[in-house]
Amino acid sequence: MTSGDSFLRDFATLSAFGATERGGVHREAASEADEAQRRWFEQLLAGRGFTVRYDRIGNQFGLRETVPGAPYVLVGSHLDSQPRGGRYDGAYGVLAAAHAVHRVAGTGGTALNLAVVNWFNEEGSRFTPSMFGSAVFTGALDLDTARDTTDPAGVRVGDRLAAMGQTGTEAPVLADVAAYAEIHIEQGRVLEETGTTIGLVADTWxxxxxxxxxxxxxxxxxxxxxxxxxxxxxxxxxxxxxxxxxxxxxxxxxxxxxxxxxxxxxxxxxxxxxxxxxxxxxxxxxxxxxxxxxxxxxxxxxxxxxxxxxxxxxxxxxxxxxGVRPFPEAGVELARRAADELGLSHRRISTVAGHDSVHLNAHVPTVMLFVPSVDGISHNEAELTRDDDALAGVELLTAVVRRLAAGEPAGG
Amino acid sequence: MTSGDSFLRDFATLSAFGATERGGVHREAASEADEAQRRWFEQLLAGRGFTVRYDRIGNQFGLRETVPGAPYVLVGSHLDSQPRGGRYDGAYGVLAAAHAVHRVAGTGGTALNLAVVNWFNEEGSRFTPSMFGSAVFTGALDLDTARDTTDPAGVRVGDRLAAMGQTGTEAPVLADVAAYAEIHIEQGRVLEETGTTIGLVADTWxxxxxxxxxxxxxxxxxxxxxxxxxxxxxxxxxxxxxxxxxxxxxxxxxxxxxxxxxxxxxxxxxxxxxxxxxxxxxxxxxxxxxxxxxxxxxxxxxxxxxxxxxxxxxxxxxxxxxGVRPFPEAGVELARRAADELGLSHRRISTVAGHDSVHLNAHVPTVMLFVPSVDGISHNEAELTRDDDALAGVELLTAVVRRLAAGEPAGG
CATH class of the missing domain: 3.30.70.360 (Alpha-Beta Plaits)
Known part of the structure; x- marks a missing residue:
């Protein structure tokens, strides 16, 4: 079995949590489906040598600490979805992060520690605002305010997280992070229309x-x-x-x-x-x-x-x-070199959608990557990224994480 | 104490159920506030010599049977309200009916039996459609369909009525009704702007x-x-x-x-x-x-x-x-004569709002009366009818019920 087969098999398993009849997923933050997939992801990480930790807003971390006391290269996205959403949005990036970090950690010799993260409630459909967990992590949203947020039925974030048993105080904090990387589906048609495999995200609208x-x-x-x-x-x-x-x-x-x-x-x-x-x-x-x-x-x-x-x-x-927020040019260049080495076509691109990386980008060197979305469809059960593109993204993310772990600079 | 004082005292008590800070009431059908006021109204009726009965959709009846086997003159409206609604809409008519019937029954010598009715869920804000209980009573809405209707939280009408213990099978049915009368606030400004106390409702838009x-x-x-x-x-x-x-x-x-x-x-x-x-x-x-x-x-x-x-x-x-639905001309004339005898100013008027009387009007001779609404405000906590107008309406309704109970014709 190739590592690509392993990724696609894990992704098929992940896509079954909250699966809808039309090929999408329905797993809003802290729903039963989200709770179940988070337990599954914890087991997957633990089974592959990660130490699993949670912070007080339910962000889920998988740590590979090989250099005691060194900061982390953090890699991730989010597993929660919109109501009747697509199975790639966020989930692809979290699983790609787990595979990339596992491969890099397995080869040893890194200058920095590695960590995977599944940010809590990126979608914001149940508990607003969106990019909730990464906002608390970076200080853009107050922890107590976030924990006191309720959904339309009156369920409080803090109570729901406690019931799930998925909070903690031993997780990394912002000061522990040397660099952040995230890969996501484009949710637009630029890559597809230009026949490009990789988007090097240069800025946010x-x-x-x-x-x-x-x-x-x-x-x-x-x-x-x-x-x-x-x-x-x-x-x-x-x-x-x-x-x-x-x-x-x-x-x-x-x-x-x-x-x-x-x-x-x-x-x-x-x-x-x-x-x-x-x-x-x-x-x-x-x-x-x-x-x-x-x-x-x-x-x-x-x-x-x-x-x-x-x-x-x-x-x-x-x-x-x-305003228009650039991602650090050093990170775009680092990713461009990695894509060139792998022979993957690429182009600079903007992100219109918000991502957890937008919060991280305000504090640490951040690399943001896109893979193509068929017909640009997103937040829809018909959302699709072709397997070849998905696997190319995992390869590129692995190469980017390897460079970051070696201490290659991605920003000031 | 005059009978006017007695009415206003009862109305103040009634207005406390589901009272809001701004002078309105919030008592949607089968809410706790509606359940409480229905229990209070049952006790009021029982304490004044009425026999209380419920039908299978929760319509609440107070019977004064003095002529065994004779049909009923039915008089009523509804006690439920819109969310943050006014305290007069419906409730005024139910209490006026109870007072009018009690006074007429107390003088004896009627040709027909008398009954008060509080129709279930006229407002339709929680369980649609509106005019729900009177629709089932007249056959415009199927009983099983009505009992299976759910509110946005999934609560089923039939289950909620059973929990309230307010259904039954011993109540009058449509075939038992000789005539129907209802008094309601205008919910418009015609009476106020023309300085008229009584609206004789001649048709529905x-x-x-x-x-x-x-x-x-x-x-x-x-x-x-x-x-x-x-x-x-x-x-x-x-x-x-x-x-x-x-x-x-x-x-x-x-x-x-x-x-x-x-x-x-x-x-x-x-x-x-x-x-x-x-x-x-x-x-x-x-x-x-x-x-x-x-x-x-x-x-x-x-x-x-x-x-x-x-x-x-x-x-x-x-x-x-x-289409434009007339109320029977004989009923309008009967009410006009009663108003003239009492020296109350009156004019013919249309109703734009739907009322339970619209359903009854399709089957039995029906008399519909209005009293003025200050500034035409309705479905609003600021809804108001002046005490003098409210009491004039009770006097007129009493006179109309007396004529109907004596067998005076109100329609074909």
């Missing part, structure tokens, strides 16, 4: 993310005169349409603007009562910071007209924003 | 109610190119905006069109995944059947464009429709 609260007033959907209504759902609908219009108006081929509203909660959500409140998210993303700022300003200019039209108040809160 | 399902496809909100998205929430938002546009375009002062979307469920409702599905209601109402038909046709003509714009499919289901 700029983004602005809002939580919007639309405040109307309850009234009867039948008897209330139209002119008297203060309809929060109508205000929210205008915001959804406005977000899309921004992308249609401002995008150019060189500087696209991506906009979305994907979450909405309506109160009281009754068939005969005009909504008093609607809460929604609204994201703007672009590789062009000037265009993003223009889109943001235009959105804000249009809000008062929506307030007048629907006779509602609109509160803009929870703004998260970041 | 025509209505068409749809359940719409918008089908998109999940994808990543960040990385998916805008042109590739099949965004169910965007399609739903266009439908909400289109519904409002119909009212703005087609309403005239003589023939208003009321439109609404008040309920929406989004899947997977995740912060980073384009929605694959959105389910919403959409109602059209007008006193002009031709205008309503035109609005309906226009809505359907616009759906294909929305499907193209958002790249979604839209399924139109669950259509309920009814």
């Amino acid at each position: 700029a983004a602005r993310k809002y939580d919007l609260r639309v405040l109307g007033d309850q009234s009867h959907t039948g008897s209330t005169p139209m002119a008297d209504r203060q309809d929060a759902l109508l205000g929210a609908a205008h915001l959804v349409v406005a977000a899309r219009a921004l992308a249609d108006e401002l995008s150019t081929p060189d500087a696209p603007l991506h906009t979305s509203v994907s979450r909405m909660a309506v109160e009281p959500n009754s068939p005969v009562t005009v909504a008093r409140e609607a809460v929604l998210n609204l994201d703007l993303r672009s590789p062009d910071e000037d265009l993003l700022a223009r889109a943001d300003a235009t959105l804000h200019e249009r809000i008062p007209a929506i307030e007048r039209t629907a006779r509602v108040g609109i509160e803009v809160a929870g703004a998260q924003r970041w | 025509a209505a068409r109610k749809y359940d719409l399902r918008v089908l998109g496809d999940q994808s990543h909100t960040g990385s998916t190119p805008m042109a590739d998205r099949q965004d169910a929430l965007l399609g739903a938002a266009h439908l909400v905006v289109a519904a409002r546009a119909l009212a703005d375009e087609l309403s005239t002062p003589d023939a208003p069109l009321h439109t609404s979307v008040s309920r929406m469920a989004v899947e997977p409702n995740s912060p980073v995944t384009v929605a694959r599905e959105a389910v919403l209601n959409l109602d059209l109402r007008s006193p002009d059947e031709d205008l309503l038909a035109r609005a309906d046709a226009t809505l359907h003509e616009r759906i294909p464009a929305i499907e193209r714009t958002a790249r979604v499919g839209i399924e139109v289901a669950g259509a309920q429709r009814w």
Whole structure:
């Protein structure tokens, strides 16, 4: 059996946890399916010579310590999925990390220690925000706040992790990490359309993310005169349409603007009562910071007209924003050399989606790699990466980890 | 103590069940607050000489049988409320019925028996559809279907009623009812603006109610190119905006069109995944059947464009429709004579909101009465009817019940 067969066999086993009828997986953070796959992954790591540790937010680590006291090259991604999500998003990167680290550790002679990580709750569909575990690890999210976060049913993160028995205090902390590497599916079509196997992620698009609260007033959907209504759902609908219009108006081929509203909660959500409140998210993303700022300003200019039209108040809160963030050039170059040695085609690429690596990149030298997604489909049961591409990614990640473990620099 | 004081004291007690901080009530059907008020109402009825009975869908009856074997004059409304609803909607009519029947029964000499009814789940916010208990009573909704209906948490009507111990088989059935009377708050501003105390309800607006399902496809909100998205929430938002546009375009002062979307469920409702599905209601109402038909046709003509714009499919289901429905002229006249005798100002009026009386009106002579709503506010904690108006309504209902009990005709 080749190491490729071994990887594909493990990946098939992993893909059975929370498997859906249409070939995807449904395993939100700390769900029964996520708990089961985490136990399986713990056993896999322990069986291959890793020491398994958890931190207080449930990040799962597999350590290979061969140089006592030396810092770690940390390699990972996340096993949790969106509801009815794809089986590659995150899970591919965690399993690739385990195989890559195992192979590098097996050859010995590394200057640094090695560790695999499965970040808790990257997806953020059950417990917001997304990139939750890596945010706590890097200090971007307060540990107590994170542990007190609840899902829509009122289940608290800290309680659920305690019930799973998957927290601890003996895991590595940020100060122990010398470098971080992550491989992920592209979730776009650039690699496929250009016939490229490897994406060398050079930067992250700029983004602005809002939580919007639309405040109307309850009234009867039948008897209330139209002119008297203060309809929060109508205000929210205008915001959804406005977000899309921004992308249609401002995008150019060189500087696209991506906009979305994907979450909405309506109160009281009754068939005969005009909504008093609607809460929604609204994201703007672009590789062009000037265009993003223009889109943001235009959105804000249009809000008062929506307030007048629907006779509602609109509160803009929870703004998260970041500019175009480069990954360190030394890391991109390190990965490029490794890809060249393996004869793998590659190109520089941007990531639009957020990844755990974005949090790590703010603190330690970070290498981010992509493999192709068929038709760019992601967050969908039809998500697919071809076996050859998946295995090429594992080969490249192994070579990158070997270079990092040898102390080759990946950033300042 | 006058009978008016007695009514207002009982109404204050009733308004404490599920009371909210802002003066409203929050007591959806079969909630703990609804269960508690139903027990209280049972005790009130029993203490005043009524025999209390339940039917299999939890409609609550208080019987005053003085003419063995004769049919009943049935008088009632509903005690359940919208989430954070007003304390008058329904509850006023049930308590007014109890007082009116008690006074008429107390004077004796009636040709017919008398009964009070508290219809189960008129509001429909927890268990759809609305006017649930009266629909089962009149055969518009199948009993087994109704008992198998579940709320969003999966609680089944039949199970919840059994747990409350409030079902039975000894209650009156439709064939036992000679006439029905109901008094309700207007939930509009016509009476207030014309300085009128009593609305003699002459008809119900025509209505068409749809359940719409918008089908998109999940994808990543960040990385998916805008042109590739099949965004169910965007399609739903266009439908909400289109519904409002119909009212703005087609309403005239003589023939208003009321439109609404008040309920929406989004899947997977995740912060980073384009929605694959959105389910919403959409109602059209007008006193002009031709205008309503035109609005309906226009809505359907616009759906294909929305499907193209958002790249979604839209399924139109669950259509309920009814035309302008008159209440029997004999009943309107009977109530007018009673109001004249009491010196109460009155005018003919339409109801836009649905009421249990609409179901009864399809089968038995039915009298429907309104008292004024301050500022027309309803389905809102600020809902208010002035004490003088409330007491005038009880006086009128008493006079109407007395006439009905004497066998005065209210319809064919």
